[in-house]
Amino acid sequence: MIPRFSVSNFIAVVNQTFDVAFAGMVEVEGEVSSSKSYPPKYAFFDLKDDDGLVRCFVGFSNLRTPIEDGMKVVVRAMPALRDKGAFSLNVQEIRPLGKGSLKRSFDLLKQKLTVEGLFSSERKRPLPQYPQRVAVISSTKAAGYADFMKISRERWGGVKFVVANVNVQGANAADQAVRAISYFNQMSESPDVIVLIRGGGSAEDLASFNDEKLVRAVASSRIPTMTGIGHEIDESLCDLAADVRAATPSNAAQLLFPDKREVIRHLHYRLIDAKDSICRAIEEQSLNATMLQKEALKQWSSRVDAAVNATLSQQKVIAEYDPEMALRRGYAMIKGDLQIGNIVEITTKDIIMKARIENSEQRYDN
Structure with missing residues (x-):
């Protein structure tokens, strides 16, 4: 017996079938065409190959990698049949494919964020001279993380490391790093610096560090940020947004910590x-x-x-006024009432005499 549906029921059954068949999500690879953006809400584009075309819808919150016609991408999306009968992919994530598309997406986003001043040198902050509490965002299984920790402990001591173990490539890598940055910025005992680490890899492996949401999280962190991503020749937008960029994870440890020796x-x-x-x-x-x-x-x-x-x-x-000195020089001292007829006492150097005054005359100086 052939099933019969109303239009709305048919649409519902088809969408339910999609959910069961694809577990709600599917990845589709193709070339972007007929892209139209309506910021800050959404964008439309077609995804095509030589034999087919499917329409795509993406909200701007999920458009974290710039696209333009001709770029090859893979989208993670939910297939859906709309109420008006139009079939489309409700895109949750877009990843450029191939060096050309990755480079073009990188350049478009770099130009956009440069105009906003996100990479301006005036925004850069110095790192602490002797950091004591360091937040690390990396995969703890990665060689880059091991190199960073080894060199850090060799160069300096007494540091408290707070580590967020995240994916450093793939679909969820950027979101996990964003959540880690948010977590560290909300800690009651804030780290002195946040270090974002990832060893070398292909352009596709490093693509998550060009994710717009992650780049903005690095730039807006209230805690100074440092990156050590890839090899010396690799450059990511997170590197440009960070306060300090190291060439490699090992170089990040060398720049962050002084050599104790x-x-x-x-x-x-x-x-x-x-x-x-x-x-x-x-x-x-x-x-x-x-x-x-x-x-x-x-x-x-x-x-x-x-x-x-x-x-x-x-x-x-x-001494000059001492009477004895005058007596020694031959003078005499007379003591008594000097009236005629009175008896006076006369003292010389050697004797004391008494005499009567018989006569006296007034002396006049010449």
Whole structure:
């Protein structure tokens, strides 16, 4: 018996069949054509090959890789029959295929984000000189991660590493890295720096690091970011957005951490210089103190000599007024009432006499 459906029921059954047949999702590979964008909401394009064509619809939140006509891509999408009978792919993810398409997508997004100033050098922040808490986003099974950790521990010590183990290629890689950046930025004890690491690989392997959402997450992180992605010749948009770009994961460890042996050697030389400077300062201060002491003693000696001389002069003056000195020079002292007829006492150097005043005359100076 041939089943009969209403139009809406038929559409529902067809879509249900798609869900069962493709587990809700399918990947389709082809060439982009007739692409039209309606930012910031959605875009339409056709996906074609030599023998067929299928229409595609994608919301702008899922259009994280720029596309244009002629590019070869693979889309992850949900096939759907629309209410008006049109069949299309509801695209969730787009990945360019081949070096040409990857390069063109890279250039388109780079141009767009450059105009926005996302790669401007004025936005770059310096990394801490001696990081103590480092967040690492990488696959813990990857050789690049192992190289980074090995060199980091050889160069520096006492660092707390907080690691987000994520895929570094494939469909979910970019989203996992975005969530890791968000998580680290919301931690109560923030890391000093976030390092995004991935070893070498093909252009397709590194494509997730050109994902627009991930690039924006790197650029907008409130914690300084560093990338060590691929080989020296590889360049990703995440590299351009990061505060510091290292050529490789190993180079990231070299740029992030000082060499403890060099630091110890430098400190040793600084201690020697400090010791020499302190010894010179002590010697200069000692010499200066000795000179000041000699000058002070000289000044006090001069003051003492002046005081002694002043005392001797005063002693001489006092001696001049000593009556005994006058007696020794032949003078005599008379004591009593010097009226005629009175008895007075006369003292000389050797004797004391008494005499009566018989006569007196007024003396007049010439």
